[in-house]
Amino acid sequence: MFEKTYKIVHQSTFSKEDLVHLISLEGEERDFFLKETSNKYIQNLGNKVYFRGLVEFSNYCTKDCLYCGIRKSNTSSERYDIDDAEILKAAKFAYDNHYGSIVLQSGERDDKRFIDRITELLKKIKEVTDGKLGITISLGEQTEDTYQKWFDAGAHRYLLRIESSNKSLYQKIHPNDSHHDFETRINCLNLLQKTGYQTGTGVMIGLPFQTYEDLADDLLFFKDMNIDMVGMGPFIEHTETPLYQYKDQLWSLQRRFEVAINMIAALRLLLPNINIAAATALQAIDPMGREKALKFGANVIMPNITPTIHRKDYTLYQNKPCTDEGADDCSNCLSIRVEMADRKIGYDEWGDSKHFFKRTAIEQ
Numbered sequence: 001m002f003e004k005t006y007k008i009v010h011q012s013t014f015s016k017e018d019l020v021h022l023i024s025l026e027g028e029e030r031d032f033f034l035k036e037t038s039n040k041y042i043q044n045l046g047n048k049v050y051f052r053g054l055v056e057f058s059n060y061c062t063k064d065c066l067y068c069g070i071r072k073s074n075t076s077s078e079r080y081d082i083d084d085a086e087i088l089k090a091a092k093f094a095y096d097n098h099y100g101s102i103v104l105q106s107g108e109r110d111d112k113r114f115i116d117r118i119t120e121l122l123k124k125i126k127e128v129t130d131g132k133l134g135i136t137i138s139l140g141e142q143t144e145d146t147y148q149k150w151f152d153a154g155a156h157r158y159l160l161r162i163e164s165s166n167k168s169l170y171q172k173i174h175p176n177d178s179h180h181d182f183e184t185r186i187n188c189l190n191l192l193q194k195t196g197y198q199t200g201t202g203v204m205i206g207l208p209f210q211t212y213e214d215l216a217d218d219l220l221f222f223k224d225m226n227i228d229m230v231g232m233g234p235f236i237e238h239t240e241t242p243l244y245q246y247k248d249q250l251w252s253l254q255r256r257f258e259v260a261i262n263m264i265a266a267l268r269l270l271l272p273n274i275n276i277a278a279a280t281a282l283q284a285i286d287p288m289g290r291e292k293a294l295k296f297g298a299n300v301i302m303p304n305i306t307p308t309i310h311r312k313d314y315t316l317y318q319n320k321p322c323t324d325e326g327a328d329d330c331s332n333c334l335s336i337r338v339e340m341a342d343r344k345i346g347y348d349e350w351g352d353s354k355h356f357f358k359r360t361a362i363e364q
């Protein structure tokens with residue numbers, strides 16, 4: 001039964017056709033694929049899962065991505081910017097609770113005040129956590145000089161999602177101007193690797209106009225770009241965005257969820273030693289969404305430790321989960337969730353991407 005799927009899962013190289021086959025599976029054959037992949041993945045990578053305490057510290061953004069609820073043209077989004085003392089408190093919370101790492105994320109800004117503020121903040125986070133808390137940042141497209149400044153100040157991982165590696169699809173979901181340029185995004189990913197960051201990217205799954213072939217190409221893009229970490233999840237439409245007009249052309253939310261899990265499992269087969277995050281957007285569709293991602297290939301989970309009063313305002317998409325829980329509730333709920341997925345938390349560990357060390361050893 002399901003011979004073709006069995007054969008593909010147990011290969012060591014994968015063609016685009018193989019990936020399209022896996023990504024598009026449904027029903028019992030999909031269940032079979034996920035189970036086989038899970039067994040293979042646990043044998044190879046073990047069952048450790050790493051925490052990254054997520055601080056979404058500001059939703060001010062200078063960009064206007066057509067899918068995003070906090071795009072600058074959305075005047076109905078209530079804007080906030082958490083002060084540094086509160087961010088430091090959140091970092092200390094992550095450290096004291098043995099998370100190992102945090103992620104600092106905000107809307108995109110490249111003004112000097114912002115750049116200097118982040119540089120100082122990174123240094124202070126290192127200070128208050130005895131240099132032991134790992135720091136990932138996700139602050140968009142910047143110059144090489146800025147990437148270097150932030151790296152020197154203590155950040156060692158950077159997430160910059162490509163959203164779609166298909167240039168023409170990328171152009172359909174972004175304004176057609178120099179601030180939203182596909183080549184600039186690729187160039188930034190190259191600069192991040194050159195600077196020395198563990199470099200992460202990701203895509204949205206189930207976008208209008210997107211095909212299974214596009215998604216297979218996204219996976220091959222991660223491989224070609226030698227990416228160390230990936231965070232990807234289902235596209236969830238937001239009423240206050242231009243892309244909402246295509247809502248009737250989208251796959252059902254359930255199908256977007258299924259394909260997102262298929263993508264995670266297929267990526268784990270393709271790139272066995274990278275870090276893959278269980279995106280929060282999965283839980284917006286299925287209450288067990290992140291656990292399923294952990295079972296079938298993800299090994300990073302990001303408890304939200306943003307001070308609760310602001311969480312509801314960082315809505316890149318709608319129906320975002322856990323926007324009304326304090327950080328304590330969130331970490332308790334997540335440890336139980338991770339155990340339910342038969343995974344073990346790597347407390348106090350940075351949980352760096354094994355792929356990064358292999359890549360940089362080869363480059364040296």
Ligand code: SF4
Binds near residue numbers: 061068069071072106
């Ligand atoms: S996706 Fe990021 S860069 Fe684009 S509008 Fe939203 S916050 Fe800004």
